Amino acid sequence: MKEDRIIEEMFKTLKGSFDTEEPEAGHEQRFLEKLSNVNGVVRLTPKKHSWWRPLSIAASIMLLFAVGASLYTNQPTIDEQLAEISPEVSQTQFYFASLIEDQIKELENESTPETKKLVDDALLQLNKLEINYKKLEQDLLNGGNSKLILSAMITNYQTRIDLLQEVMDKIENIKTLKNYDDENITI
Template sequence: MKNLRKQIKDNKDIFDDQEPMEGHFERFEALLDKQEKEKRKPIKRMQLMGIISIAASIVVLMVVAIQFYSPQHIPNDLPVIENTMEVSDEFRATNDFYNRQMQEQIADIMCKLANTDSENQALLNRDLQKIIDGNAAFVNDMANADDEEMAIHYLVKHYKANIQALENINEKLGKYTKC
């Protein structure tokens, strides 16, 4: 073998003057392209599998986070005047109108609240519960009031103040999260 190498080295001029066969460069290029494509296929598969596994991990983390860190359920059952109370249709309609607006605000807040940290969730849950409880007590007091016109007037003022407070909370949460 050493003699063969020595002979090739000594007679290099003989080997270098010959041209490759016709189409050699095209076949060589095709062979290189084929080898390059075969190397890229596993990489693409690995990249795709990596992306899929990352996406699956994110989904699992989101499910776990929502399960453990979602805000405690706040009852959205805002006061609805019982049928046993003697109130006018105007009082009932006014209460229902503003009641719906409060429920919409609370639903939007709860959606955004699910995306905040647990400390904010606890604080806002307590604040929302106070608003809901205070509203229920106020509506019941107004439903039992003697002067219906004044009761409706104060009911509207009370609801507007509560809705404004809820809108402020919702707006502040909206700066950080969109639902």
């Protein structure tokens, strides 16, 4: 208790001499600068929030997505491009292609050991004609003489059909000769 009295007396004697006013604006900043200059202390300042870095990262990601999307967009096929140039070409191509496909299936079904070489040769020739046709398609897309190229494309299809028909006729002849030879053999 004796200590409490001492403290009370000290406060009574100091009454009115206390500084009760608030410090001026920037007092803390000035104090910290003086403190760092005296002691050689490096002051850590709080980082200001910068939106530049996250914004640049987001923009980079968006750019990568845009480039990726442009690489994976479907470019129109040659058939679609031909249909844009001339819808009749597309219809004609569909008709001939389905007709040729049916004849090729029929040809493959008629393949026997006696006709295998003939069928294989016909398929090889058809493959060469298909490659030639692809070149004609490309020439048409590149802006060549469209009437001349379209005529060549139709001729290519007709050649394939004629080839298939000729091979089928030869296969029929081979079958007929085989049946004829078998009938003439006596036991």
